[in-house]
Amino acid sequence: MQQKKALLFNIQKFSIHDGPGIRTAVFFKGCPLKCNWCSNPESQMGKIQIAWDAAKCIGCKKCVKGCPEGAISEGENRILIDNEKCKGWQECMKGCPANCFQVEGEYKAVDEIVAAVLKDRDFYEESGGGVTLTGGEVLQQADVAMELLKELKKHTIHRAVETTGYTTSEVFERFLAQVDLVLFDLKHYDTVKHKEGTGVDNAIILENMKLTVQKGKQIIARIPVIPKFNDSLQDAAGFCRLLMDVGIKEVNLLPFHQFGQKKYELLGMKYKLNNVKPLHPEDLQDYQKVFLGNGLDCKF
Known part of the structure; x- marks a missing residue:
């Protein structure tokens, strides 16, 4: 079992x-x-979350384009992550050249x-x-x-x-x-x-x-x-x-x-x-x- x-x-x-x-x-x-x-x-x-570090970001926006759920968008001076939409696939992490993201959970x-x-x-x-x-x-x-x-x-x-x-x-x-x-x-x-x-x-x-x-x-x-x-x-x-x-x-x-x-x-x-x-x-x-x-x- x-x-x-x-x-x-x-x-x-x-x-x-x-x-x-x-x-x-x-x-x-x-x-x-x-x-x-x-x-x-x-x-x-009570679910897996993705955290984003502004200090590491180089502004390439690959994460916005790469999220299969459309959970990532551009905000004012930061990347926004919609945790309700996010399914924790971690595509944003795989595509980020600056390692801006980390998994929580x-x-x-x-x-x-x-x-x-x-x-x-x-x-x-x-x-x-x-x-x-x-x-x-x-x-x-x-x-x-x-x-x-x-x-x-x-x-x-x-x-x-x-x-x-x-x-x-x-x-x-x-x-x-x-x-x-x-x-x-x-x-x-x-x-x-x-x-x-x-x-x-x-x-x-x-x-x-x-x-x-x-x-x-x-x-x-x-x-x-x-x-x-x-x-x-x-x-x-x-x-x-x-x-x-x-x-x-x-x-x-x-x-x-x-x-x-x-x-x-x-x-x-x-x-x-x-x-x-x-x-x-x-x-x-x-x-x-x-x-x-x-x-x-x-x-x-």
Whole structure:
């Protein structure tokens, strides 16, 4: 029987920020949230995309003529790629003499992914690490992700997932059964503000966060701290009330950064946080103290 394939946009080895020990992070493509600050905009669309680098372009227009779907056109000072029309044939790449294009996304079978991550098994065992499924939102491809998690269990690999929890409770409960650690992304405690920043409300997310605790899973809340969205001391207190009510005791703060800014340009996407200054742990000491003062284990 033909094995299901996962649409990934990266497999990152030697990750030390996605769970305990040395880990391999498997990045799934596709996400129902559209966070204004997203540092991986290539993760949002659940299909293969083509990125274009203006700095390399020599203006030959061979890509416009060569696209079989008519997905490439000339814009003002740039090439435009219609991702709805694009079928990922990559003819634009083959015909470009300046190598302006790159593919974002690749389908991989479960066996391929397992083989890739097992190469570093010795590092997992020595450091107490393992594999973390992340994204995008891995729950967008829940079935194939669960197959992968089951295979990893056969090899006694520690399995973590970074997720927004945005799916039905039925799917999430089945998914939780295959996971050792949940890194639960929490963008905002307030429903209205959550929708303003991500495009969706947080009702499903909060229900699945509670379900994670009820099932006795190890859980760490991860809060991206974003200027003028959730960075006030009042916001810190709001998060604390929510986490204590749910029963989560461990929190990671993720200060806002601009590492993904260039990707928006390559993908022809609008970035809403241009010129917003990054935050650093030293900027958030008082913010962290609110969590610590409420008895929460809060780290950067």
